[in-house]
Amino acid sequence: MLKFLSLILFLSIGSIVYSEPLSTPDVEDIEYPDDEEPSSELITLGKTLFFDHRLSKNKNQSCATCHNPNLGFGEGVAHGFGTMGGKLERNTPHIYNLAWATTFFWDGRSSTLEEQAVGPIEANGEMAMPMPKFLERLRNIKGYKSLIKKAFGDEKIDKERVTSAIAAFERTIIVDNTPFDRYMAGDLSAMTPKAIEGMNLFKGKALCIQCHDGANFTDDSFHNLGIDDKDLGRGKIVKDKTLNGAFKTPGLRNVLMTAPYMHNGQEGTLEDVIKFYNKGGGSGPNKDKLMVPLNLTDQEIFSLVAFLGSLNQKLEIFPPKLPKE
Amino acid sequence: MLKFLSLILFLSIGSIVYSEPLSTPDVEDIEYPDDEEPSSELITLGKTLFFDHRLSKNKNQSCATCHNPNLGFGEGVAHGFGTMGGKLERNTPHIYNLAWATTFFWDGRSSTLEEQAVGPIEANGEMAMPMPKFLERLRNIKGYKSLIKKAFGDEKIDKERVTSAIAAFERTIIVDNTPFDRYMAGDLSAMTPKAIEGMNLFKGKALCIQCHDGANFTDDSFHNLGIDDKDLGRGKIVKDKTLNGAFKTPGLRNVLMTAPYMHNGQEGTLEDVIKFYNKGGGSGPNKDKLMVPLNLTDQEIFSLVAFLGSLNQKLEIFPPKLPKE
Amino acid sequence: MNLSNIIIIFLCIVSVGFTQNTNITGTFTFKKRNPGVALLYFDQDKGLKVSNANLDQMNKAFVKPLLVVNPGSEVKFKNSDAVDHNIYASDKKQKVNFDVGLITTGGDTNYKVEWDKGKVVKLRCKIHPKMKSYIASIESEFHKVVPFEKREKELTFEMSSVPENLDSLVIWMPKYKELHVNLKPGESKTFELTRKGKVKGFLSLKRSVAIDEK
C-alpha cells in the first residue's frame, strides 16, 4: 500500500509543471487591436451582427444560436446544428474572457478574434455565407447603414469592419467578479468552506491547475486527454503527430453554464468531467503525460464542483433589436 | 407509416391534460404565513442561519452546502454528502421560487417551508442536529443574540423563530425576470427565434407543459417517470401504491444551473433529460401514462434546450459574514 | 285524510305564506389577500337536507371552493378530469381523517359525512397538492357560500329570504377566527375579521326589516 502511495506521489510530483497563479483578469492586460478600446458604437454594431439570424444562408441562425448567451455562450447540447440542418462536428466553445486569449477554436487555428469570426460565418456546415454573400446580405438590410455610420463615420460595409465589430463585442464578454474573485480580493466569506477545500484540491491533489491556470483558468495550450474519437484537433492544424488529438484548454470562468464538456461534448456535468480526470482520462492514443489517475474521493469531487461553482457570474446580455430591412 | 403517425397523434391527444398557461410569477400571489411579508431583519437572520456551517454536527456543513447558490441551489453532483460523510440518497432539489410552492421535498412530505427546514437539520444523514442540540449550538454563538433581537425584539431562540427565519430567506429566492419573462411582457427580441421554436415545442409536441406548467413550470404534482431505482417516493409518504416511484415535478426556472437532473441525479444535461422523455421515459413499473415516446428530432431537442436556457436569471446572493462565537 | 289533517296542512301553508323574511347585504373588505371562500349560516335552523351532494374535479381543481352538506349526507366525489385524483382530509384539530383512494379519470366514489355539525374540513388531493376545497357539515338551510376571486379585496354579496326569527349568524373562513354574531332584522353591523389575533379585514352586514313575501 505504501509503495502504491509513493508511486502515486512520484507520478504527481514527476509531472508538476509551472502554473500561473489563479487570479482575477485585469482589463489593463487586454491587447486590443492597435491598443484602442473599441467605441460603444462599434460594440453595438458587433452585438447586432452577433444576434442577427438573417445573416445565415437559411436566415435562421446567428452566432448567438450556437454561442447562446443563455447557455453559457455554448449551444447546450453536445452538437449543435448549422443553418442547413447538419450536425456540427465539435461542441461549441464558450466565448467568455476571450479578450485575453491568444488562440481560438478548439484546435487554435486562428490567432485573433477577428480572424475567428469569419470561420463559422463562411463554413458550409454552419452559417454557410461566403464573405461576399454575407456582405451583400448585410447591404440589403437598410437598418445597418446607420449602425455602420455611427461606428465608422461612413456607410461602407466590408469584411474588416464587420469582423472588427464582432470581435469588439466579444471582447466585452468578461467574467471577473465571481465569488472566487471577491474571495481573492479579500472577502473571505465570499467562498464557502467547501469551495475553499475545492480550490485547494484544484491547486493540489487534483492537478487541475497544471493546465487550467492563470486569471482565466487556461494555459491556452493543447492537450490530449485520451478521448478517442479520431478527431486530430491541433495535430491536424500544425501537422505534427505529437499533437494529434490535442485540444485547447478551455477557460473555466462560468464553466457551470457551459455544459456539456470536452471538445465533443461527451461529459454532461462537472462531476462527470472530474471523474473522467480522476481515472486518468480516456484510453485513446497519444495521451498527455499529465493525465494520471488522481485518486480523488467522492467527497473531494463534491468540493471541487463547489469550487467550480464559485467561478460563476451572470452577465446580463440582452439581445438587441434587429435593424429593419 | 401513416398508421404509425396517427397512433402517435392519438397517444398525444389522448393524454392531454389541463395545463396552467406559462407566465411570470406574481409576488402578489405569495401566501406568506399570516399574510405578513417578512422583515428584512428576519430575512437576514434566516440567510445567516442558511449559510452557517457551524450548525451541523461536524461544524462543516450548512443548508448552503447542498443548496449551493453557486450551483443552482443544488449540490452540483448527483448525490451530496452529509456532515458525517455519508452519501445522500436523493439529489438535492433546487429552491427557486418556493415562495409559491405548496409541497416540499421530492416526495412532498412537508407542506410548508418552515416544516421543511427542520428535516435536513435533524436528519442523521444530513446536518445531524436534533432541534434541542441545534438550538443549544445557536445559543452558544454570541453573535446570534443581536440578530435574533433585531428580528423578534428579544433574544429568545426557539424552533419556531429559527424555521420562520430560514423560510423567510428562502421565500426571497425569486426568479421572475428571465428572457422568457421579458418576452411574455412584450419584448419580442428577448427570446431568439430558436428559443421561441423551443417554447412552442414545450407547449406542443414535446408535451412538457402537461406537468411543467404555470408561472413556475411545475404542477406541484407527482409523477412516475419509469426510473427504476426502488425509491418509492410519494408512494411511501401517502402509503398508496399508485404513487410508488412518483416524485414531485421540479420547477424549471434557472434549470440550467441545477444539473444534474431527476430525483436521483441520473441525467447530466438538459439534452439528456429531453432524450430520456423522448423515448417515453424509463422502463420501471407504475410509469405515469403521460410518459409516451415523443418522436422529437435532434434539432427539436436543440430548440427545446434553447428555450430552457431562456428561463435563466442569475441571483446575486452573497454569503453573509457569520456571527462571532 | 280527515279534516283536522287538512286544517293542519292549510295552517302550515298559510304560516309559510305569512313568514316574514329578510334580506342581508354584506361587504367583505380585506387589507391584503382574501381567504378564498367564506361561509355564512344561521345556525338555529335545522332544515337542511342535502340528497345529491357531489363535488367534481376538472382541470386539476375542485369545481367548487366549498360544499355544504348536512351531517350524514353522502357526497359523490366525481373525477371529470383527464388525470387521476386522490381526495383525502387530514384535520387533526377537528379529528376528521379520511381518504377515498384513487379516483381514476371518469370515476367516482361516495363518502358519507359523519362528522358533527359545525365542522368545516379541508379537502386535498394526494397527487395535486395545489388542489383544495372544503366540506361544511351544517344543518341550516339558510346559508351562503361566498367565493372570492384571486386578489379581490372588496366584495359585496346578498343573502335573501332569511326568516326574521333567525338571528344567530356564524361566519367561517379558512384559517380565520370563526365568528358567532347576532344580527336582527333592520340592524347594520361591522365585524372585524381576524387571523392569528390580527385584524385582516372587515365584514359589514345590513339586514332588512321583515318584508312580506308574496
Add this chain to the structure above:
Amino acid sequence: MNLSNIIIIFLCIVSVGFTQNTNITGTFTFKKRNPGVALLYFDQDKGLKVSNANLDQMNKAFVKPLLVVNPGSEVKFKNSDAVDHNIYASDKKQKVNFDVGLITTGGDTNYKVEWDKGKVVKLRCKIHPKMKSYIASIESEFHKVVPFEKREKELTFEMSSVPENLDSLVIWMPKYKELHVNLKPGESKTFELTRKGKVKGFLSLKRSVAIDEK
C-alpha cells in the same frame, strides 16, 4: 612575426586605445501599453560574431524576450521546462518560415539563422500560443535589447561605449514602424514611435560627446 606585423598590431592597439567612445541615455514613454521589447543598433558596424547563441525555455516561456545573432549563427534552442515545446516561425512578410519540431523536456535542437541581416523574426510555440520571443539577425556589435515590464509606461536605459564614428541608429519594436535615425555625439533628439500610423509613444535619446576611455 616580422617587425611590420608587430607595428601593425601595435598601431591597432593604440588606435583602439584612442577610440573615442560615447554613451547614450534613452527614455521610452508610451501612452498606453508598451510593446514588450525594443532593439536598438548602429547598423554601420559589422563586428558581431555570436558563437554560442542559445534560447532556453522555462515555465512555459522563453527566457529571453529577444535574441541577437549575426546571420549564419547557430542557435541552440533548449528546453529546461517540465513540458515539451515546439518552436516555429511563420513570417510571411519577411519570408522566414521554420519549424524545429518537438523539443522534449531536457532536450535541445540547433537551428542555423540564414536570413538577411536586419530581419527580426517572431518565435512561437505550437503547443503554447502565449509564448513568444524574437530572433534579430544583425551584424552590429553595438546594439541594445531593452525589455519592458508589463504595464511599464516609462523606462530609461543606457547604451555605453558606442564608437563616435557610428551615427546611423535603427530602432525596432514589435508591430511598430522601424526607425532609421541619425544620432551624432553630443546630440539630443526625440522620436515619435508609431504603430499603424498612430503615435503610440516617444523615445528621447541623448548622446554624450566623445570621451576618452581608459
